Amino acid sequence: MYTTAALASLLAVATAHQNFHQFWVDGVSPGKDIGIRMPPSNSPVTDISSNDIVCNVGGTKVPSGVKTVAAKEGSEIKVQWDQSGHPGPITHMLYGPVDDASKATGIGAGWIKIDELDYVDGKWANEIMEADDMTHTFKLPTGLASGEYLLRSEMLALHAAQTEGGAQFYIGCAELKITGTGSTNCSPKITLPGAYKATDSNIYIPNFYNGFNAASYKAPGGAVATCAAGAGGSAPQPAPISTAEPISTVAPTSTAAQQTTLTTRTSTETGPRPTTAPGSVPMYGQCGGIGYTGETKCVSGAKCAVQNDYYSQCVSA
Ligand SMILES: [Cu+2]
Numbered sequence: 001m002y003t004t005a006a007l008a009s010l011l012a013v014a015t016a017h018q019n020f021h022q023f024w025v026d027g028v029s030p031g032k033d034i035g036i037r038m039p040p041s042n043s044p045v046t047d048i049s050s051n052d053i054v055c056n057v058g059g060t061k062v063p064s065g066v067k068t069v070a071a072k073e074g075s076e077i078k079v080q081w082d083q084s085g086h087p088g089p090i091t092h093m094l095y096g097p098v099d100d101a102s103k104a105t106g107i108g109a110g111w112i113k114i115d116e117l118d119y120v121d122g123k124w125a126n127e128i129m130e131a132d133d134m135t136h137t138f139k140l141p142t143g144l145a146s147g148e149y150l151l152r153s154e155m156l157a158l159h160a161a162q163t164e165g166g167a168q169f170y171i172g173c174a175e176l177k178i179t180g181t182g183s184t185n186c187s188p189k190i191t192l193p194g195a196y197k198a199t200d201s202n203i204y205i206p207n208f209y210n211g212f213n214a215a216s217y218k219a220p221g222g223a224v225a226t227c228a229a230g231a232g233g234s235a236p237q238p239a240p241i242s243t244a245e246p247i248s249t250v251a252p253t254s255t256a257a258q259q260t261t262l263t264t265r266t267s268t269e270t271g272p273r274p275t276t277a278p279g280s281v282p283m284y285g286q287c288g289g290i291g292y293t294g295e296t297k298c299v300s301g302a303k304c305a306v307q308n309d310y311y312s313q314c315v316s317a
Contacts, residue, residue: 016085017042020153020172024078025071035069037173042082044157044168048196048203051107055152055173060105066175068101073144073180078137079153084126086157086168089118089219090136093154097147097184101175106150111190112225114141119214126155143182143227151176156219161205164198186227188294196220216313218286223294226280278302281314288312 019042022032039056047053051060071077079092092115098104115138117125129136151174160166198204202220205212279297281287287296287304289312298304298314305315 016083017044018081018084018086018155018170020079020081020155020170020174022080023069023151023153023174024076024080025069025176026075027078030067030069035067035174035176037064037066037175039172042170044170046165046168048169048198049193051105051193053169053171053196054106054192055150056171059171059173060107062103062105063100064102064175066102068148068175068177071140071176071178073140073178073182074142075140075178076137077140077151078135080133080135081129081153081155081170083134084129084155084157084170086126086155086159087124087214088126088156088158089116089217090125090129091116091154091156091219091221092138093152093190093221094140094144094149095152096149097145097178098150099148101148101150101177104148104150106152106173106192109189109191111152111192111195111221112186112188112227113190113221113223114138114225116219116221116224118217118219124158124214126157140178141186141225141227142180143184143186144178144180145182145184146180147178147184149176149178150174154219156203158205158208161203162208162210164204167203167205182227184227186225188222188225190221195222223281223285226295285314286312287314 019039020036021038022029023035037055037059040058043057045052045056054060077092079090091113093111093113095104095106095111117128117136119125120128123131125136153172153174155170157168157170160168196203200220202218278300279287279295281295281298281302281304285298286294287298288306296304298317301317302314303317304312306312
């Protein structure tokens with residue numbers, strides 16, 4: 001039996017839970033709770049091995065009955081959650097292309113990470129969002145194939161991550177119909193469920209309240225994907241994305257690398273991509289360390305610097 005005080009604190013925790021409620025594509029929203037597979041409650045998913053980790057409880061039931069919303073590659077996406085007092089990152093992933101997003105479960109391989117905000121200048125992503133009406137804005141990658149996609153918004157709450165199984169995943173999946181010019185040859189790919197493990201060092205953090213260095217934290221799912229032209233595919237069309245606006249989907253520093261690549265491709269047209277090009281790890285992204293298997297080359301202007309045995313990151317060259 002709960003004491004009144006214990007019950008009150010449980011309720012306080014419960015009301016601190018959160019949901020993804022609304023998004024805007026290039027400034028236009030379909031409306032609150034429209035285009036999103038809304039879960040039955042604002043409770044977190046904690047069983048990382050369950051299908052609930054894909055699109056929250058009930059989120060893999062298809063047909064979803066949820067409206068699919070038009071977007072374009074490179075579109076600016078703004079998401080809005082209702083609240084989050086829990087410390088942790090926000091991550092966005094895409095799954096597709098599929099013929100009909102309303103009929104895609106999202107279970108399995110084929111996800112890519114397209115956006116991640118962790119801990120910047122002493123603030124977790126949730127705090128940064130709180131200061132901006134609980135919104136976060138990012139861009140869809142360029143180089144996507146036309147088709148329908150699931151857009152997965154995840155806020156990972158770490159306030160109980162000092163216990164294995166204590167990390168709380170809040171997830172909402174939107175459905176997008178994206179017009180693109182590429183072939184969605186993006187990597188690395190992520191499999192859900194499967195990519196996350198309860199003992200991963202960014203999910204189970206024994207020292208979260210005792211010496212944990214949040215500044216080096218990277219959200220689960222690996223690196224933000226880079227999208228390249230498919231080998232043998234038709235040449236991409238770099239023209240529309242040259243000067244007007246930054247096209248970065250990762251960090252400002254990657255814009256230069258992408259534009260360099262595009263420029264090179266324009267001049268050589270059908271030639272192979274240069275093999276000595278800079279890497280794709282953004283500034284402050286992980287580029288090495290024990291157990292790390294991802295990309296190790298930093299974007300142009302950055303170099304990989306050892307922070308400790310387990311973590312090297314890209315810093316200004
Ligand atoms: Cu909560």
